[in-house]
Amino acid sequence: DGGITQSPKYLFRKEGQNVTLSCEQNLNHDAMYWYRQDPGQGLRLIYYSQIVNDFQKGDIAEGYSVSREKKESFPLTVTSAQKNPTAFYLCASSTLGTSYEQYFGPGTRLTVT
């Protein structure tokens, strides 16, 4: 899992509540990413950021929000607008440039009931 930490490992929430997932890296990477993993599907990109105070939507950004106030931190908020929030969420970071390797955190499993 390199120098990327995600917390908590398991998270339970009631439907209608917003929840924030933490992601911190000490690899001095410029880029950070959030993915969602569902059974039987490939990882899907939610949001990514290449520089502090800037981020872009990925393929499935609806119902999610992010911030990038510090280079080391990229928290993800799952809002009540996300229709199917129960999933395994993975944060990753990388340097910029071609053939960059993405380093993944250990993941947070979110269950919403």
Next chain:
Amino acid sequence: KNQVEQSPQSLIILEGKNCTLQCNYTVSPFSNLRWYKQDTGRGPVSLTIMTFSENTKSNGRYTATLDADTKQSSLHITASQLSDSASYICVVDTDKLIFGTGTRLQVFP
């Protein structure tokens, strides 16, 4: 449509045996192809990254091959160990990463 397809979906082998996982892709433009190993409940860990010009790349008992003409890649695992039990994900880099759904490998003693 950019797609990455992996086969088989799951595989069971005995410890010490070899196995080969397949990845076919329809992605354009192509930058590089990656193989990741993901233990259950953990984040993926990179095994190899291959660019267009590379045919083979090894990482210990893991050897990846790439045929850019047929758009196929394989991951060969030699002398499997119990710790090889995991999902193996093929990822193709175009202007973004396209992830396959993975092959679930189980190694039994």
